[in-house]
Amino acid sequence: MGNIRLPVPPPAPDLAPLQRRLDELQVTVKAVAAQAAPPPLNLAPTHERLVALGVAIEGIRIPAPVRVDLSALMQRLDASDARLLRAAAPALAPASPPAPSAVRSGSRNLLHSAACGQPDDLKHIKGVAEVLERLLHGIGVYCCWQIAEWLPADVAHADAQLTAFHRRIERDDWVTQSAAFARADNAARKPASP
Numbered sequence: 001m002g003n004i005r006l007p008v009p010p011p012a013p014d015l016a017p018l019q020r021r022l023d024e025l026q027v028t029v030k031a032v033a034a035q036a037a038p039p040p041l042n043l044a045p046t047h048e049r050l051v052a053l054g055v056a057i058e059g060i061r062i063p064a065p066v067r068v069d070l071s072a073l074m075q076r077l078d079a080s081d082a083r084l085l086r087a088a089a090p091a092l093a094p095a096s097p098p099a100p101s102a103v104r105s106g107s108r109n110l111l112h113s114a115a116c117g118q119p120d121d122l123k124h125i126k127g128v129a130e131v132l133e134r135l136l137h138g139i140g141v142y143c144c145w146q147i148a149e150w151l152p153a154d155v156a157h158a159d160a161q162l163t164a165f166h167r168r169i170e171r172d173d174w175v176t177q178s179a180a181f182a183r184a185d186n187a188a189r190k191p192a193s194p
Contacts, residue, residue: 081131110140127172147178
């Protein structure tokens with residue numbers, strides 16, 4: 001057998017000088033840290049202010065809600081509605097006795113009465129309050145399907161009848177609103193043509 005030569009590792013480096021340098025750095029860092037440490041904070045004034053604020057907040061008293069009696073105002077509004085209706089009634093009264101048919105003469109779909117059953121609640125239409133609903137009944141409008149069918153001439157005719165509420169029909173877009181309400185399940189249905 002021949003001689004086998006194994007590699008010999010080099011001698012280990014001397015790390016003692018490096019260790020001494022690290023020890024010196026550690027001492028220097030501790031010295032710098034001791035000098036840079038901020039003085040302890042005095043939080044006593046802040047604590048006292050927070051306590052004072054807490055006492056002030058606890059001292060706040062929220063008053064009980066005040067109930068406002070609106071019954072007198074509602075009575076005055078009802079009286080105003082009644083006066084408005086009485087003032088408009090002569091203009092709404094038919095000039096001649098009603099024709100035998102349900103539709104008023106000279107109109108496409110203004111009725112003498114709610115001939116097709118229970119009238120719709122026209123107050124669902126934006127801008128129509130109880131007084132205006134009574135005025136609409138006075139000119140022959142009881143159902144949403146009637147308003148939904150109005151052409152510009154019908155709008156102008158109804159607007160001329162509702163002088164105290166001029167241009168309300170167009171401004172609140174009653175025709176579009178009524179078309180949506182007329183499709184509801186509980187809406188009055190247009191009677192079939194004879």
